[in-house]
Structures are given as structure tokens and as C-alpha cells.
Amino acid sequence: MSNETNQFYVHPSSYVDEGVQIGKGTKIWHFCHIMAPSVVGENCNMGQNVVVSPDVKLGNNVKVQNNVSIYTGVECEDDVFLGPSMVFTNVYNPRSAVSRKNEYRRTLVKTGATIGANATIVCGIEIGRFAFIGAGAVINRNVPDFALMVGNPGRQIGWMSKHGHRLHFDESSKAQCPETGQWYEKKDGKVAEAG
Numbered sequence: 001m002s003n004e005t006n007q008f009y010v011h012p013s014s015y016v017d018e019g020v021q022i023g024k025g026t027k028i029w030h031f032c033h034i035m036a037p038s039v040v041g042e043n044c045n046m047g048q049n050v051v052v053s054p055d056v057k058l059g060n061n062v063k064v065q066n067n068v069s070i071y072t073g074v075e076c077e078d079d080v081f082l083g084p085s086m087v088f089t090n091v092y093n094p095r096s097a098v099s100r101k102n103e104y105r106r107t108l109v110k111t112g113a114t115i116g117a118n119a120t121i122v123c124g125i126e127i128g129r130f131a132f133i134g135a136g137a138v139i140n141r142n143v144p145d146f147a148l149m150v151g152n153p154g155r156q157i158g159w160m161s162k163h164g165h166r167l168h169f170d171e172s173s174k175a176q177c178p179e180t181g182q183w184y185e186k187k188d189g190k191v192a193e194a195g
Contacts, residue, residue: 073104083117090123132160146191159191
């Protein structure tokens with residue numbers, strides 16, 4: 001890893017292995033370790049004490065708060081927010097005495113999703129576009145686009161807009177984001193932006 005053109009920032013207390021790809025504008029703060037061969041996109045921000053394991057892929061503008069470990073098998077698309085001390089796993093049935101490195105399960109966090117502080121994401125699932133995982137939730141199954149999830153085990157209690165506002169659908173199954181005015185439509189148990 002080299003940064004001869006100063007296109008990204010790495011705090012002197014952090015380690016970035018040779019072979020890591022880091023996009024321009026990314027900032028890696030105190031006590032982080034980024035392992036090769038992972039890929040970190042442009043304009044990402046990693047708070048204190050973040051670990052990125054080998055083969056992880058982070059898109060552009062991913063915000064990783066303090067004390068987050070992103071394990072092999074995890075991919076985050078663009079604009080994902082990972083809250084403080086949230087947890088990923090990559091083995092479904094870990095045992096210290098049993099090596100299961102060949103059993104890592106893939107976890108995909110799609111564009112714009114938010115995972116709140118202290119939430120736990122059990123491996124082998126997909127979190128949909130712009131989904132919102134509440135603080136402390138434990139998610140062990142796929143999450144639809146725009147879904148609002150809370151609790152342990154995680155359960156869906158509603159829907160969120162792209163800008164992070166709760167959507168309240170009327171009798172015609174339409175809802176409007178109070179911040180942007182964007183309309184959303186609910187059909188067959190799914191939510192999408194309306195024309």
C-alpha cells in the first residue's frame with residue numbers, strides 16, 4: 001500500500017497491509033488494521049479501532065464508526081453506514097477447536113443501508129437497499145429494501161425513506177418522505193420509489 005500522491009489519509013497509529021486498495025478521499029483514523037487483499041472505495045471514513053479482514057469489499061462513501069470489525073465474507077455497497085460497535089459474523093456455528101475457515105458465509109449490505117450501534121448481523125444474509133437496522137437489533141435473515149428492523153430476533157416494524165425517515169403509508173399504499181418530498185409505493189409486501 002502506498003499513498004505517495006496523498007489521495008487518502010491513514011493515521012500513523014493504523015496499519016494498512018501491502019496489497020490493500022484504497023480510494024481517494026478515504027480517511028482511516030486511530031488504531032485501525034486494514035488487511036490485504038481488501039478493497040476500500042473512495043470517500044470512506046473509518047473511526048477508531050476498525051478492523052477490515054482479507055477479501056472484504058467496501059464501496060464508496062462507506063462510514064464505519066468506532067470499534068467495528070468487518071470480517072472476510074462481508075461486502076458493503078456504496079453509502080452504507082455501520083454504527084458504533086456493530087458486529088458482523090462470518091461463521092454460523094463457530095467452535096474454537098474446529099477450523100471453519102472454508103465455511104465463511106457471505107453477507108451483503110446493499111446501497112444506502114444503515115446498521116445501528118451495537119446491532120449484530122448473523123452471516124449469510126442480505127440487507128436490502130436503504131434498509132435501516134435499529135440499535136441493538138440481531139438480524140438473522142434477509143432484510144427487504146427500505147425495511148425498518150428492530151429487536152432480538154430482528155423483526156420488521158415499518159419502512160424508511162432514502163433519507164432515513166419513517167414512512168407512513170396511506171390507504172392507497174403511498175407515502176412521502178418529509179425531508180425530500182419523494183413518494184414511495186408499497187406493493188406485494190415491497191416498497192419502491194414511486195415515479
